[in-house]
Amino acid sequence: xxxxxxxxxxxxxxxxxxxxxxxxxxxxHTVNLVGIKTKRKGAVTIQYPEQxxxxxxxxxxxxxxxxxxDGKPRCVACMLCATVCPAECIYIEAAEDPDLxxxxxxxxxVIDLKRCCFCGFCVEAxxxxxxxxxxxKIDLAQTTPEDLVFGLDKLLx
Numbered sequence: 690x691x692x693x694x695x696x697x698x699x700x701x702x703x704x705x706x707x708x709x710x711x712x713x714x715x716x717x718h719t720v721n722l723v724g725i726k727t728k729r730k731g732a733v734t735i736q737y738p739e740q741x742x743x744x745x746x747x748x749x750x751x752x753x754x755x756x757x758x759d760g761k762p763r764c765v766a767c768m769l770c771a772t773v774c775p776a777e778c779i780y781i782e783a784a785e786d787p788d789l790x791x792x793x794x795x796x797x798x799v800i801d802l803k804r805c806c807f808c809g810f811c812v813e814a815x816x817x818x819x820x821x822x823x824x825x826k827i828d829l830a831q832t833t834p835e836d837l838v839f840g841l842d843k844l845l846x
Contacts, residue, residue, distance in 0.1 A: 744825050749809045751826040752800055754844040755819050763819035766793045770811035770820055778804035779811060802837040
């Protein structure tokens with residue numbers, strides 16, 4: 690009987706804390722919505738997708754490949770990014786470039802985002818600074834799994 694009473698009291702305390710947070714946050718949210726400025730903003734709710742949260746500068750988002758001045762990818766197909774990738778989601782096929790200064794370029798460069806864990810190891814391993822994860826695109830929802838496989842055309846945009 691005493692245990693049940695203690696449980697009931699703790700349940701009431703938890704419900705009271707939740708109700709207090711709800712009422713206070715709703716009050717400040719309503720006051721701010723009307724246009725009255727307060728020091729406290731109430732609940733931290735972002736009305737996504739109309740409002741987008743500002744991402745940190747070090748945030749790792751969707752991959753992109755950098756281009757040279759002539760429009761070709763900066764990648765020299767050294768395979769370091771594919772080697773270091775723990776998810777093994779990067780596939781590269783190298784081809785000979787007619788420019789002797791470049792030597793190789795990726796004829797096929799594919800990143801499978803279904804497998805990618807967004808660790809950033811590929812960015813750190815690249816000696817040419819050819820791959821980056823600074824697009825600030827975090828809405829990657831697609832209708833089919835094939836849309837999450839990014840080739841050279843999508844990565845160079």
